[in-house]
Amino acid sequence: MRKITVIIASLFIAVTSFGQQFEAAKINAEDFDDVKVKVGGDFAIQLQMLDHEAPVELSDLKNNFNLPTANLNLTTDLAPGIQLFLRTYLSSRHHNEAWVEGGYLTIDKMPFLPATDKVMEYLTLRVGVMNPNYGDAHFFRSTNASVLSNPFVGNWIMDAYTTNPGMEVMFRKDGFLALVAANNGRLNYGRGNDLGEDLVFNWKVGYDTDINEDLRVRATLSGYHVGEGHSGSYLWDGDRAGARYYNVMSLPGADDNFRSGRWSPGSGQSEMNSYQANLFVKFHGLEVFGIYENMKGIRNEADQHFTQTALQALYRFGSFYVGTRLNKVDDNDGSDVSRTNVGGGWYMTPNVLMKLDYVNQEYDGPAHGDIAGGKFNGFVLEAAISF
16 A cells, blocks of 8 residues: 555656746856757657547548657757757648758857956847747647647647747847747748748737745736738648648548648738737646737738637646636637636656547638537547657
8 A cells, every 4th residue: 555655646746846937048058168069859659539520421440550750859068058959840730741840040149259248147149940930829839849848739729830940139138038039921922932022020019927935926927910912821831741630520531731720810911910919827736828819901802800818727737737718719709719628637747648638629601601609529649749
C-alpha cells in the first residue's frame, strides 16, 4: 500500500510546475562560448473519435488514428545574444513532402556594436520568415507537431497564424511590453508579382507581471493593418500544415478541406484592420485566458466584419491539468460557429504529453451553405513528444 501511495504521489509532483509561456525570455549573452547547433523535434499523433451531422449527407467519419505529424527544429547560437531558429515540417496534413515552415534571427545583443549594449538590455529584434506576433492567442495553439503549448487538440476557430517575411522590434521593461513590426502580408509574391504599394504592419502593447508569488496578470492589445491596394493579405488562413478534427463537416466526394473545423474571414484581404485584446490571469494552479478579436476588411471587393470571443480556464496540479475552452466566431451578418472543449492532459515528462479533448462545434447561418444547422462532436486523444 505504501508503494502504491508513493507512486501516485510521484505522478503529481514529478513535474513541479507547468505554466503558460508567451514571448521567449531574452537570450543570456554570457552563456555563449562558441557556435552551437541544437537539433530538436516535435511529434504528434491523434486517435480521432468524432461524429458529424447536417441537413445534407456528410462523408463517413471513422474512429481511427490520424497520420502522425513531425517537425525538425534547428536552433543555432551564432554569437553572444544572437540566435537562429529554423523549422522544417517532415510530415503534415496538407503537404506530403518535407518543407521549410519558416526561420528567423533573434537579436538580443549586438556584440558588433558595443555602443548599443545599454539599449539592447530592453530590446529584442526578430528578422526572417515568421508568424507575426499579433495577439496572444497564437501562444496557445498547435504548430503542426508542436502541440505542448496547446492544452486542447484543436486550435482556435478563427486561427491567426501565417509565416511572412518581415521584422519586429520589441521593448520590455518592468513588465511593460511594446512591439512594432512589418511584413509583406503573405508568404510570397501575389498576383502578377505585385505585393501592393504598402507593407503590412502589426503592433502590440501590454503589461505582464507577477503581483506576488501566487498571482500573475497579463493584459495586451494588438493590431494588424493592411493598407488599401494590397494584392491579398494572409493572416487567418496562412497555416499550411492543416487543422485537427480531420474531415469534419465534409461532403462525400469533396476535395479535402485541410482547414476543417476552422472558420475565418479567409485570405486575400486587399484592405483590413484587425484588433485583438487578451487577458491572462494565473492564481496558484488556476489559469484563465480571454480573447476579444474584431476585424473589418475588404476581400474580393466585398466588405467583411468578423468577431471572435473565447474564454479558456485551466487548473494545473502537478503534472496534470483539466480545463474548458469556449470559442465563438460570427460574421456580424447572421452566421456563426461556436465550439466547446472540455479536456485535460498529463505531462508524463516535461517533453511527453498525453491529452484527451471532448469537442462540440455547431454551425448556424446562411454563410455555411449546406452544412448550416450542422455540428460535430466527440473525443480526440493526442500524444506528443517535443525536445
